[in-house]
Amino acid sequence: EAGVAQSPRYKIIEKRQSVAFWCNPISGHATLYWYQQILGQGPKLLIQFQNNGVVDDSQLPKDRFSAERLKGVDSTLKIQPAKLEDSAVYLCASSLELAGRRIGELFFGEGSRLTVL
Amino acid sequence: AQSVTQLGSHVSVSEGALVLLRCNYSSSVPPYLFWYVQYPNQGLQLLLKYTTGATLVKGINGFEAEFKKSETSFHLTKPSAHMSDAAEYFCAVTTASGGSYIPTFGRGTSLIVHP
Numbered sequence: 001e002a003g004v005a006q007s008p009r010y011k012i013i014e015k016r017q018s019v020a021f022w023c024n025p026i027s028g029h030a031t032l033y034w035y036q037q038i039l040g041q042g043p044k045l046l047i048q049f050q051n052n053g054v055v056d057d058s059q060l061p062k063d064r065f066s067a068e069r070l071k072g073v074d075s076t077l078k079i080q081p082a083k084l085e086d087s088a089v090y091l092c093a094s095s096l097e098l099a100g101r102r103i104g105e106l107f108f109g110e111g112s113r114l115t116v117l
Numbered sequence: 118a119q120s121v122t123q124l125g126s127h128v129s130v131s132e133g134a135l136v137l138l139r140c141n142y143s144s145s146v147p148p149y150l151f152w153y154v155q156y157p158n159q160g161l162q163l164l165l166k167y168t169t170g171a172t173l174v175k176g177i178n179g180f181e182a183e184f185k186k187s188e189t190s191f192h193l194t195k196p197s198a199h200m201s202d203a204a205e206y207f208c209a210v211t212t213a214s215g216g217s218y219i220p221t222f223g224r225g226t227s228l229i230v231h232p
Contacts, residue, residue, distance in 0.1 A: 004160070033220070040126075042207055042222040043161070056219055091160060105151060106220060108160030 002026065004109035006092050012115045018080035021112045025073070025094030031055075033106065034067055034077050035091040043091055049075065079114075087116045119144045119212050121223035129229040136180075136195040138226045140208030143189065149218075150191040151209040152182055155225075161207060167191065178202070203230045 005024040013019050025032050031050050035043035046065065048055040051072035060067065064083070069075040079086055090113075093106040124139040142148055149168050153161040165176025172184040182193045191208060208223040 035222075040225075042121075042123075042224045045219065045221070048219065093160075105163040105166055106153075106161070108153075108162065110158070110160045 004092055004094055004107055006090075006109035006112050008112055009110065010113050010115075012117065013082055014117050015084055016081040018078065019082055019114060020079075021077045021090050021092075021114075023075045023077070023092030023109060025075070025092070026096075026107055029094035029096050029107070030072070031095045032069055032075050033091075033093040033095075034075070035093065037089045037091055037111070039088070046077070046090075082114075082116045084116050087114055089113045119148065119210050119219075119221050121208050121210050121221055123206075123208050123223035123226050125226055126224065127227045127229060129231065130198045131231045132200055133197050136193070136198045136202065136228065138193040138206050138208075138228065140182075140191045140193065140223060141189055142191065142208070142210045144210060144212050146212050149211040150182075150184060151211070151220075152176065152180070152191075152193050153207045153209060153222075155205040155207065157204075164193070164206075198228075198230050200230050200232065203228055 007022050033048050034046045037043045046060045047057040047067045049069040052069045067077045089111040091111045093108045095106050096104050120143045122141045151166045152164040154164050155161045164180050165174050167174050167184045175181045180195045205225045207225045211218050211220045
């Protein structure tokens with residue numbers, strides 16, 4: 001079974017530029033997550049989708065970050081304009097459970113490392 | 118609201134020694150608890166999980182953890198450390214919120230294994 005795919009693996013941009021990250025979850029996984037992991041810290045949830053609806057985006061800086069999940073499969077996370085403090089690894093994860101069903105684990109991609117200069 | 122506290126950002130052990138990584142959680146409802154491991158330049162992968170039933174759970178690579186409700190803890194242990202165990206370990210808690218399940222991660226503990 002193919003895992004969670006993310007691209008690009010690495011991206012270097014200057015502040016105020018824009019960047020987009022792409023994620024393809026495991027086939028059949030209804031729930032998709034975007035996490036931000038700053039060096040030395042744990043992953044922080046940015047947004048959670050269930051199919052193509054947003055479950056939680058309370059920690060997404062909506063003035064600069066946006067995310068979408070068209071057709072309930074692939075997802076894109078965009079940052080515009082980028083700030084220095086956005087330098088981090090952006091992790092995408094997916095899981096099989098739906099609300100009210102068995103709680104399963106998250107399957108993570110390898111992440112997209114962003115450096116903002 | 119739920120939260121996770123991992124005591125110690127770094128734990129250093131000798132090869133063959135006991136590994137103990139501490140995790141305490143805060144949750145107003147019964148939690149689901151997870152430990153994940155992250156090797157350099159990789160994503161996180163599941164070590165073990167507690168949902169219901171037996172409070173002592175076994176995972177991959179010889180790791181196990183015990184859910185102690187009275188102590189709100191879910192510490193990770195391994196009897197004998199191996200060099201290949203050196204990695205970052207994350208404790209996570211998931212609770213229900215409005216019909217959905219939101220995972221929250223701790224800050225992580227870096228395990229260093231000395232020869």
